[in-house]
Amino acid sequence: SAVISQKPSRDICQRGTSLTIQCQVDSQVTMMFWYRQQPGQSLTLIATANQGSEATYESGFVIDKFPISRPNLTFSTLTVSNMSPEDSSIYLCSVGAGAYEQYFGPGTRLTVT
Amino acid sequence: GENVEQHPSTLSVQEGDSAVIKCTYSDSASNYFPWYKQELGKRPQLIIDIRSNVGEKKDQRIAVTLNKTAKHFSLHITETQPEDSAVYFCAASNSGNTPLVFGKGTRLSVIA
Numbered sequence: 001s002a003v004i005s006q007k008p009s010r011d012i013c014q015r016g017t018s019l020t021i022q023c024q025v026d027s028q029v030t031m032m033f034w035y036r037q038q039p040g041q042s043l044t045l046i047a048t049a050n051q052g053s054e055a056t057y058e059s060g061f062v063i064d065k066f067p068i069s070r071p072n073l074t075f076s077t078l079t080v081s082n083m084s085p086e087d088s089s090i091y092l093c094s095v096g097a098g099a100y101e102q103y104f105g106p107g108t109r110l111t112v113t
Numbered sequence: 114g115e116n117v118e119q120h121p122s123t124l125s126v127q128e129g130d131s132a133v134i135k136c137t138y139s140d141s142a143s144n145y146f147p148w149y150k151q152e153l154g155k156r157p158q159l160i161i162d163i164r165s166n167v168g169e170k171k172d173q174r175i176a177v178t179l180n181k182t183a184k185h186f187s188l189h190i191t192e193t194q195p196e197d198s199a200v201y202f203c204a205a206s207n208s209g210n211t212p213l214v215f216g217k218g219t220r221l222s223v224i225a
Contacts, residue, residue, distance in 0.1 A: 001159075031210040042202060042215045043157065058212075092156065096210030100145045100164065104156040 002027050002097045004105035012111045013083055020079045021108045023093035028073035031096040034066075037107070038089045046091075049076045083112045115140040117205050119216025126193050127224055134219045136203035137185040143205040146179060146186045147213065151200045160201075161188070193223045 003026040013019050023032065034046040047055040047068055055068040069077045080087050093105045116139040126132050138146075144165035149157035163170045163177045163186065170177050174193075179186040190197055200220050204213040 033212055042217045043213075044215075045212045048212055094213075100206075100210070101147070101159060101162065102210075102213060103159060104149075106156050 001101070001103045002029060002095050004093065004095060004103060006093060006105040006108050008108055009106065010109040010111075012113060015084050015112055017083055018079055018081045019083065019110060020077050021091050021093075023076045023078070023105055025074045025095050027097075029095040029097065030073070032070060032076045033094045033096075033102070034068065034076075034078045035092045035094060035104075036089045037092060043092065046078070080110065083110075085112045088112045115143055115205055115207070115214040117203060117214050117216040119203050119219060121219060122217065123220045123222070125222045125224060128193060128195060130193055132188075132190045132193050132197070132221055132223075134188045134201055134203070134221070135185060136187070136205075136216050137183075138205045138214075139184065140205070140207060141181075141184065142207040144208065145206045146177070147204050148175075148177060148188050149202045149204065149215075151202065151218075153199075157202060190221075193221075195223050195225050197221060198223045 005024045007022045032049045035043040045058045046061045047057045049055045049068050049070040051070045067079045088111050090107045092107045094102045119136045147162035150160045151157045163179050174191045176189040200218045202218050203216040206213050
């Protein structure tokens with residue numbers, strides 16, 4: 001499986017500010033995904049990030065709030081913009097490895113005060 | 114779109130007993146069904162998966178069954194141990210490297 005890292009691992013931010021989360025993979029992957037896990041909840045897909053194209057967002061998530069970059073096949077960023085306490089969650093990137101499998105990064109635990 | 118239902122939401126078993134978690138899905142086009150284990154404060158870990166061309170898959174104490182006609186799949190853990198205590202998520206997707214739709218999770222507690 002791919003080795004996936006995320007930065008930062010956790011952060012506490014003031015409302016109204018923005019945070020950019022980085023996801024780095026040790027091998028080239030076509031598909032990268034960003035998920036949100038609210039406290040005590042399941043995982044919800046935010047968007048799919050393909051290199052060289054605009055990210056595809058799920059219903060309820062918009063580019064202005066969660067801009068995503070995918071500059072190459074090993075890296076992606078997710079920005080959480082104009083944060084409010086409701087954005088407090090764990091944000092996870094995942095990558096497709098092999099034909100079907102997906103593996104997750106360690107996550108970024110965000111607290112907005 | 115796909116909807117995945119997972120039951121039960123919590124499950125407590127005695128050490129050594131078996132645990133079964135069940136999921137149903139709505140999209141007949143789904144053909145990949147992974148299971149993830151998430152320990153407190155850690156990332157989800159893929160523990161087993163099954164594709165639509167097989168009905169059962171085993172890996173030591175863990176097995177997954179799939180009934181495509183009924184659109185349900187299950188995780189079976191035998192001889193449970195305290196380290197099996199975690200939240201387990203089922204998921205579904207309809208092709209390789211496409212987004213997963215997750216169930217709401219099952220919190221498994223194995224009592225020593």
